[in-house]
Amino acid sequence: MVELSEDVLSDVVKRLRRAQGQVGGLIQMIESGRDCRDVITQLAAVSRALDRAGFKLIASGLEKCVSDGSEQAKADREQLEKLFLSLA
Structure with a gap:
């Protein structure tokens, strides 16, 4: 398992909040009957925030995986690549 720095985790938590x-x-917006275009614009912003x-x-x-040439790092990198592609 890859260990991430506190700075990275803090940034991710801010983005998620x-x-x-x-x-x-x-x-x-939906409950108050706002215009569909406004709702879709906001939905796109939420989606981008989660993607980021x-x-x-x-x-x-x-x-972190690239800097370590071990077999475990290679397996971690491959798993992370699959996760990345699942978001794309």
């Missing part, structure tokens, strides 16, 4: 707030706003959090985790993990 922001997305959490956006989801709350999105729910309110996932990409940050995976990119940081890949960076």
Whole structure:
């Protein structure tokens, strides 16, 4: 398992909290009958925020794996690549 730095984890948590707030706003928009275009725009913003959090985790993990040439690092890197592709 790849260990990530506190800075990376802190950044990811901030991104997820922001997305959490956006989801709350999105729910309110839907419940109040806001225009479909506004809802879709906000939904796209939430999606991007979640993608960025996932990409940050995976990119940081890949960076650590690349610096270590061990067999475990290679297996970790391959797993992280699959996770990255699942977000793409």
